[in-house]
Amino acid sequence: MGVKIEVKNLIKIFSFQPQKALQLLNQGLNKEQILKETGLTVGINNMNFTVNEGEIFVIMGLSGSGKSTILRCLNRLIEPSSGSVIIDGKDITRLKAQELRELRQKKLAMVFQQFALLPHRTVLQNTVYGLEVQGVSKSEREKRALQCLEMVGLAGWENSYPDELSGGMKQRVGLARALANDPDILLMDEAFSALDPLIREEMQDELLNLQQKMNKTIVFITHDLNEALKIGDRIAFIRDGSLIQVGTPEEIIGHPADDYVAKFARGVDRSKILTLKDVMNRPHPVMQLRDGPNVALQLMRENGISSVFVVDRAKHLQGLISADLALKAHEGNIEDLHNIDLVKVPMYKETVLVRDIIPVIAKSKFPLAVIDEEQRLIGIVIRGAVLAALANTGGEVNDVSSTLRIVG
Template structure:
């Protein structure tokens, strides 16, 4: 079971001169509009609770004014809540004194801003090394680490330039390198890519995913763009008017929107480019491993299908049909099932529906779904792929 890294417990934030008085009215049932009209206080967040797992990219999204940036700023206490708690690694951030909070921000949590947040009078390498500088790391060591991270994000050779000499995409890479150089467990990214043009934005998303695959940081990513959220998020929380509408994986958000607000968000999404085959795969009807040809044929006939999936040490080897087995028995073949099996086209769990369709179309057999180690996890049929796109329930068994 995954470890919970961040717990958000009943966070409410009210902006105004007397937030605690307003809080009492909200707890008594007063809504956002009524609170604003009668008491000139703004309800920024209302009773938000969620858990973020260690090592995931957790996306918080919503339209302007939904409260997403307000929420993320509670994690490092750039904003204090009117009510509720933020627990990170078992510590209540709201209970930290000034010194504890300062150390927490230096060592536990870093942030990448939409506006890059670079210091114009620092060179690129000094910007990246800044978090290490405030920790008291010696110059040679911090410059070496900063240089390494600049190379990682594709900015080797830019160390001695100043931010004004870089493009927007390059400046954002510096911001990302700075957060990574800080080597914190948690990275907050507030609309980090939204100021970039579409091509650079896509490249930054891809780079973030590649880095995350290697580093396994806990990343909280804010965006108003559903396509971006679906592409990079392990899970997504959707906010509306300061309240939580839905939390789920990209597949859950697409396939089972919780209300009309979420449904409106997802209706224009190209489902085939986001949904993975893992979301729609089914368990294989019959797996074979150590059976003789006759035993395999008997099992296939008993299930009433035309083929079986052949495994060796739980790794997928191919498929064998009823006709193949009958021929092998008639010829007294000494081949094993693995030797007899056809090497059919496979897809991985992360293959999108769009990516799997070309292999499935015209193929009368389901496609096996394997992981990176070759383990068979399930199968998908052309019908199931098509129905997923059309929002129909897959009733086809394989």
């Protein structure tokens, strides 16, 4: 996966004459000191990061931290005062007007928080707007727009007007309009912040579903850490125009760079970011089908457990044998496990989120099985491991504990 966007030493001073502030930045003065001495605002302070092709890169911070300014520098809606923005190896800060226009039309698209729909145009007419500006033929632009409207779940609404749509539907139109240009890069500025919580979550899911199909490079601005954790491959934390930390969701929650990041992370429900790979144990002991109930009972005694997973020679999971089942087979003189109806246990891939298995493990008498693509057993998940993984998350651990005690 190559680098799609590279930001180098990016600085934005809100002034037509930023030289004095740039000199003070080079001398090590901070944002507040420069404002006091010059009256100029530092929007971005020496920013450096990369965005990989096909990833969702989330930029987050408090209001006024500079995250939206960064986004607008990526397409030069805001002109940087210094530094470089390199897209596909080309520094866009050096592009002339016509080259920049072509870049925006063909490689970049933006989705705004406030929808930015034209009220006198239908859904279809709003969706084709960018293609219309480019001079694409009417039949071709409408064909592409209808395909995008179907992708975002608005098939059949193409002749409606914006005032006939809900907030979530309006945002879907904005997303379809951006996708109609088939851009390499999507810039999304607080795109879901104006939506009700339930609609917002639906749009987050919709974005993830679309990303699986399209594999775009997405830069997403938010002030909501839960949203960042849900959709972001990596997250950049911004404070006062400066970059504090870049990392995966697990790195941000597990190893915050400072108190600023830690305050965001405090109280976050880790079950929404932890996968089964993070909480599973090594599957030991394990039996093979050729073994008999006496071997099962011996393994249970030696390991202080009441059940054992059973695999074939290729380690494909066949099921589980419990102490009761093994004892019954022993009393029936059954010599191997081929002749026993093994317990069928829930099986999950290692990428499944912990939150998605909590209701299942709460009701299950046995550990859950973690399997690979070929259904080979690679791990087991027990209730205690789930609780241990969530132990440093505060309030939600109590809620999970209560859930896991439903049948305990």
